[in-house]
Amino acid sequence: MENLLKLRDINDIRKNLTLSLEDSTETTEEQIKVEKMVLKKYEDLHAQLNVNHNLPELLKEHHKRFLSSSLEHLSSSYETLDASRPWICYWILHPLSLLGVRLEDSYKSRIVRFLAKCQSPTGGFGGGPGQMPHLAPTYAAVNALAILGTEEAFKVINRPKLYEFLLSVKQSNGSFAMHHRGEVDIRGAYCALSVASLTSIITPELVANTAEWIVSCQTYEGGFAGSPGAEAHGGYAFCGLAALVILNKADLCNHHALLRWLVNRQMSVEGGFQGRTNKQVDSCYSFWQGGAFPLIYTILAKEGLTPENHLFDARALQEYILICCQNIHGGLIDKPGKPRDAYHTCYALSGLSIAQHFLNNKQVLGTYKNELANTHPLYNIRPDLVRKALLYFHSLKNDAT
Amino acid sequence: MADSSDDEVPKHVLFKDRPEWKDIEPLGEYDSDEEQPVVNIEYSAEFKDCYDYFRAVAQKREYTQRVLDLTDTAIKFNPANYTIWGYRFDTLKALEKDLRPELEYTKRIILKQPKNYQVWNYRNLIVTELQDASNEKELTALALAEDSKNYHAWDYRISILRDFKMYDGELEFATQMIEDDVRNNSAWNYRDFVIHRTNNFWDGVETDVIKSEIEYTLDKITKLMDNESAWSYLRGILANISGGICGSKRVNDFCHNLYYNKGNRCRFLLSFMLDCCFRDHEVTYRTKEGDERGPQLLARIKELCLELATEHDVTRKQYWMHLSKSFEKMIIKAELERQLYPSSEDEDSTCSCSTED
Numbered sequence: 001m002e003n004l005l006k007l008r009d010i011n012d013i014r015k016n017l018t019l020s021l022e023d024s025t026e027t028t029e030e031q032i033k034v035e036k037m038v039l040k041k042y043e044d045l046h047a048q049l050n051v052n053h054n055l056p057e058l059l060k061e062h063h064k065r066f067l068s069s070s071l072e073h074l075s076s077s078y079e080t081l082d083a084s085r086p087w088i089c090y091w092i093l094h095p096l097s098l099l100g101v102r103l104e105d106s107y108k109s110r111i112v113r114f115l116a117k118c119q120s121p122t123g124g125f126g127g128g129p130g131q132m133p134h135l136a137p138t139y140a141a142v143n144a145l146a147i148l149g150t151e152e153a154f155k156v157i158n159r160p161k162l163y164e165f166l167l168s169v170k171q172s173n174g175s176f177a178m179h180h181r182g183e184v185d186i187r188g189a190y191c192a193l194s195v196a197s198l199t200s201i202i203t204p205e206l207v208a209n210t211a212e213w214i215v216s217c218q219t220y221e222g223g224f225a226g227s228p229g230a231e232a233h234g235g236y237a238f239c240g241l242a243a244l245v246i247l248n249k250a251d252l253c254n255h256h257a258l259l260r261w262l263v264n265r266q267m268s269v270e271g272g273f274q275g276r277t278n279k280q281v282d283s284c285y286s287f288w289q290g291g292a293f294p295l296i297y298t299i300l301a302k303e304g305l306t307p308e309n310h311l312f313d314a315r316a317l318q319e320y321i322l323i324c325c326q327n328i329h330g331g332l333i334d335k336p337g338k339p340r341d342a343y344h345t346c347y348a349l350s351g352l353s354i355a356q357h358f359l360n361n362k363q364v365l366g367t368y369k370n371e372l373a374n375t376h377p378l379y380n381i382r383p384d385l386v387r388k389a390l391l392y393f394h395s396l397k398n399d400a401t
Numbered sequence: 402m403a404d405s406s407d408d409e410v411p412k413h414v415l416f417k418d419r420p421e422w423k424d425i426e427p428l429g430e431y432d433s434d435e436e437q438p439v440v441n442i443e444y445s446a447e448f449k450d451c452y453d454y455f456r457a458v459a460q461k462r463e464y465t466q467r468v469l470d471l472t473d474t475a476i477k478f479n480p481a482n483y484t485i486w487g488y489r490f491d492t493l494k495a496l497e498k499d500l501r502p503e504l505e506y507t508k509r510i511i512l513k514q515p516k517n518y519q520v521w522n523y524r525n526l527i528v529t530e531l532q533d534a535s536n537e538k539e540l541t542a543l544a545l546a547e548d549s550k551n552y553h554a555w556d557y558r559i560s561i562l563r564d565f566k567m568y569d570g571e572l573e574f575a576t577q578m579i580e581d582d583v584r585n586n587s588a589w590n591y592r593d594f595v596i597h598r599t600n601n602f603w604d605g606v607e608t609d610v611i612k613s614e615i616e617y618t619l620d621k622i623t624k625l626m627d628n629e630s631a632w633s634y635l636r637g638i639l640a641n642i643s644g645g646i647c648g649s650k651r652v653n654d655f656c657h658n659l660y661y662n663k664g665n666r667c668r669f670l671l672s673f674m675l676d677c678c679f680r681d682h683e684v685t686y687r688t689k690e691g692d693e694r695g696p697q698l699l700a701r702i703k704e705l706c707l708e709l710a711t712e713h714d715v716t717r718k719q720y721w722m723h724l725s726k727s728f729e730k731m732i733i734k735a736e737l738e739r740q741l742y743p744s745s746e747d748e749d750s751t752c753s754c755s756t757e758d
Contacts, residue, residue, distance in 0.1 A: 012715070023625050026549070027584035074442045081442070082452075083482040088440040114439045117431075129430045130456055132484045179483055181490070183522040220593055220637030229563065229598075230556045231590040260672070263720040264629060271716075277586040277629050279550065305727045311720045 005315045005365040007056075008271070010046050013039065016268035027278050034280050035269045037336040041324045056322035058352070058370040059330065063345065064099055066330030067092045070342050071111075083127030083134075086118050086141035091346035093147045097382050098353050098372045108148045115141045116156045123161030123168075133165050134179040139191035142198060146381055146389040154392050163201045166192050174209025175227075185226040186217050190239035193246045194379055198389055200397040211249040214240045218253050221277065222261030232261060234275035234288040241292050242378050250299045259296055263312055265289045270324070271316030272335075273351075282334045283325040283344055286317055286351020287380065294354065294377040310363075314355040318365035321352045350375050413447050413474075416454040421467060427453035428460060448478045459488060464495035480514050486523045503527045508540055515544045521553045525560065534565040542574075549578060550587045559594055571595045583621055586630040593637050605643035612651075614638045619655055632669040636676075644684070647677040668714040675705045679728060686735050695736055702728045 017039070018031050049055055071092045074081075081088060089111060096103070103111075117129040118141055124133030125141035145153040169177045169188065176188030189210055196202045217224045217240055223232025224240030241258065244250040265273045265285065273285035293311055300306055325332045325348050331340030332348040353372040356364050364371050376383045416422045427450070431438065444452075451474050458468050472489040475482065493500060507524040514520060528534050537558070544554040562568055572595050578588035600610050615638060621631045635652065642648040656674055659665040682698045706725035710718045 016716070023583070025582040025584050027582055071439055072441065074440060076443045076445050076448075078442045079444060079448055080479050080481055082444075082448075082479050083484065085440050085442075092440070110437055111439050113436070117438075126484065127482070130459075131482075132487060134483060178518075179487075181487060181526060182483065183518055183525075219590065220640060221590070221633045225590075226552070226556060227560070229559045229594045231552065231587050233552065259720075263717050266716055268714075268716045276550070276552075277633065278584040279586070300727075305723075305730065307719070307723045309719045309723075311723055313716050313719070316716060 003361065003363045004368070005318065005363055007046070007049075007319060007365070008316060010042055013042060013269055018269070030280060034335060038270045038281075038320070038324055041336055042319070045323050054367050054369075056319070056366050056370075058322060058366065058372075059326055059328070060099055060369070062328070062330030063326075063332070063349070064096065064101055064330075066327075066340065067096050067099075067342070067345065068101075071096075083131060084137065084140075085128045086115060086125055086137040086144060087127075088342055089115060089144040090140040090147070091342040093144050094375075094380065095346050095349040097147050097385065098349055098375060100373060103148075105150065108150055109152060112145065112148060112150065112153045112156055115145060115153075119156065119158065120165070121161075123158060123163070123165030132179055134182065135169065135176060135188050135191040136178060138162070138165070139194055142195040143379060143381055146198060146379070147385055149385050149388050151392075154389065157199055159199055159201050159393070159396070162195065162199065163203075163206070166196060166201075166206060170206065172209075174207075174211070174213035176210075186214060186224060186236045186239045186243070187226070189214055190243045193243045197246050198379060198386070198393065200390070200393040207247060211244055211247045211252055214243055215252045218258070222254065222257030222259075223265075224253075224258075231276060234265060234273065234285045237262070238288045238292050241295050245295050245298065245378060250295075251302075255296060255299050258292075259311065262289055262292055262296070266312050266316070267320075270320050270335075271313065271318075272320035272324070273312075273317070280335065281320065283321055283332060283348035283351070284334065285347075286321055287347040287354065290317060290351040290354040291375075291377045291380065297359070310355070310358045312355075314358065314363055315365055317355045318352060321348050321355075322365060322370070350380055415447065415450045416471070417450055422454060425454060425457050428456040429453055430456070451475050451478055455485065455488075459484075464492040466496065468492050469496065469498075476510070480510060480517050481519055483519050483522075486519050490523065490526060500527050500530055504531075504536060508536075511540065511544060512547070515548060515551050516553060518553065521557050525557065528561070529564070534561050534567060537561045537565075538567065538574075545578070549582060549585050552587070555587045555591060559591070562595075562598070568595060568599050572599070579621070583625055584628055584630055586633075589630040589634045593634060596638075602641035605641070607642045607649060611638055611641060615649060615651055619652070626665065626667045627669070629669055632673060636673070644680075646673070646680050647684075653677070666708070666713045668709060671705055671709050671713060675702060675709075675724075678702045678705070682732060682735070686732075686739055695732065699729060699732050702732075 017035055018028060020028065020032055045055060074088070115125070118125045118131070118137065120126055120133035122133060124135070124138040126133050127137045142157060145156055169179065171177060171184060175184050176192045177184045178188050193207065193210070196206060214224070216228045217226070217236070219225050219232045221232040223237040225231055225233060226236045237258070241250065244253060267274055267281045270281040272281040272283055273289040274281050275285050275288070290312065297307060321332070324336050325344070327333055327340040332345040333340050334344050349372060353375045354377065356362055356371060357374045362371065373382050375381065376386045379386055417427060451471070455471055455475050458471065469489065469492050472485050472492065475485045476489070493503070504527060507520055507527065510520045511524065528537060538561070541554045541558040544551055562571060572592070575588055575592035575595055578585055579592065596610065596614060600608070602608070602611070615635070618631050618635045618638065622628065622635070636646060639646050639649060639652065647653060656670060656677070659670055660674065678698050678701050682695065685694050703725050706721045710721035714721065
């Protein structure tokens with residue numbers, strides 16, 4: 001089923017504006033500022049609609065150019081991401097694949113060689129050549145290699161060493177440290193389980209107590225925190241839920257409370273998601289919160305409660321991304337007034353893809369030219385590429401046994 | 402205005418021009434210039450010089466005073482480089498240095514870069530080694546004065562409280578932070594953490610602490626209705642008593658009064674009442690009362706969902722409609738089970754906020 005969405009009525013949006021009369025806390029003041037900027041964007045677009053019926057338009061060619069040039073070269077302002085270079089590869093390769101870009105084999109090979117340089121002799125990947133292995137760049141590198149999808153790319157991953165690295169950062173309570181002596185948080189569990197499941201190296205020993213530890217991070221609000229006791233947060237909630245789904249233990253958490261928390265993170269005026277209660281909208285949560293929905297649907301389906309539609313406002317989220325978060329020169333941004341970067345381009349487009357696809361239905365805002373490829377909500381990689389990687393690594397597992 | 406603090410380096414001398422580094426051959430990232438790395442960052446000459454020397458000494462496993470100084474510079478260029486932080490720690494240990502000055506050092510960096518995972522983690526390592534957390538509350542308070550929702554600062558304070566059992570005065574700290582901004586959800590979450598760590602609620606009794614937390618929260622809700630943080634906190638507190646979300650008469654009356662007498666239709670109130678109805682059904686459907694209440698509660702649930710979906714929370718329309726259907730399916734299933742397997746046990750717990758008198 002295919003369905004083109006229409007914009008929300010601008011007067012309905014205005015009805016939801018936060019009033020300054022009630023209180024004047026810092027949170028409220030800041031929220032009112034953001035709503036003003038966003039509303040201006042929506043009003044401007046509605047004014048242009050009379051002339052151009054194809055709006056809002058996803059600036060695909062501009063985004064491709066921005067991403068392709070970033071893949072090659074980055075300014076010195078990226079120096080602080082020197083220890084996150086596999087991330088940058090993933091943040092670029094994934095949205096390019098959603099935009100349907102095919103890279104030449106020789107170019108893929110160059111990227112593979114770079115990622116191979118980031119792999120540590122002791123297993124796992126570091127943030128750059130010669131850096132210590134760390135779960136976050138390990139996740140990013142494995143995902144990037146899966147997206148490249150060539151045999152050369154798959155062969156880079158030293159699976160026995162990767163397994164050793166994962167075990168070396170595993171804690172007795174089931175959690176994972178991000179690196180040797182590194183911080184322990186729920187990202188660690190997700191990154192470890194994601195790469196282990198994708199490359200078929202999961203063992204009972206690797207995941208012992210992990211689901212129970214993850215569940216201990218669910219807070220009274222319903223979302224998951226980075227560690228027990230901390231505040232529910234979009235990025236961490238995604239990590240917690242995705243990790244539980246990989247373990248097939250999502251029923252251990254309170255998914256009713258999680259769903260209530262998730263739907264409440266969508267902003268009534270902006271249409272995008274916030275990361276935490278009473279914080280501001282940010283386009284990266286289009287995926288971190290938005291991507292949790294398809295995972296929840298799989299849990300609901302087991303109870304015979306499959307929803308008939310997205311349980312968030314898919315139209316409003318697409319409005320926010322398309323109208324408020326595109327840099328006209330390519331690349332996407334957190335919110336109006338912010339600079340573009342690879343991270344927000346990746347997660348805003350991933351969220352857009354989630355919003356456009358519900359089960360087998362498509363619901364696209366603007367024209368069909370705005371449609372992106374689907375993304376697999378567990379790994380945030382295109383489903384066909386996930387399948388290819390799973391098949392490849394699963395066959396290796398069979399070879400070994 | 403530019404911040405002109407004392408640790409800025411006005412004239413940075415490249416390591417290759419320093420006589421004390423003459424014995425080291427700098428080491429690049431790649432074996433030859435032929436390699437064409439991707440995501441190629443345009444490093445400044447100073448950055449590249451510093452990291453080329455770091456790679457060279459790391460390869461030799463040199464742990465000396467000059468390497469300690471080098472890590473200082475490398476951290477300045479990129480405080481997110483976890484490899485450098487780890488190397489710094491190893492160097493300090495190898496040189497058997499006093500770790501205490503690291504507290505001042507990390508404090509400066511934290512206050513400049515409060516959203517950096519590495520520096521907080523490193524500080525945690527130092528504090529754990531020293532077994533002295535006496536400065537940590539002050540430091541997190543300083544970071545929170547700059548950004549009252551800084552996730553790292555709250556998370557760190559929580560870990561310090563837990564590891565060093567330093568709960569004294571923390572409820573007051575939460576109260577103060579909520580006083581400053583009643584919508585600060587991090588402060589509410591902290592309050593929940595402190596309350597649960599300093600009390601035992603396992604027997605389901607509505608203790609004085611719970612009563613006083615309920616009063617505190619209802620007061621905040623009365624002053625600012627549209628505040629999800631306070632409504633969520635209320636759910637969290639009620640989860641500790643045997644009747645759960647509809648186990649407190651005080652709260653039930655409060656909601657009833659808001660909805661029926663004051664005509665309040667705040668979406669958080671409606672959502673709260675909805676969950677009360679469902680919980681009420683869960684508790685009563687196996688009792689004699691359930692015969693009559695079941696259909697009543699289901700009707701009320703559908704009504705509230707419809708009100709939310711069409712009028713008071715249209716953004717979440719799909720969710721409310723889905724919830725309405727799900728509740729209906731679950732309740733019908735429960736009713737069927739009740740008829741098939743009738744129970745003789747009477748459980749006495751009802752909720753007064755859910756259906757109109």
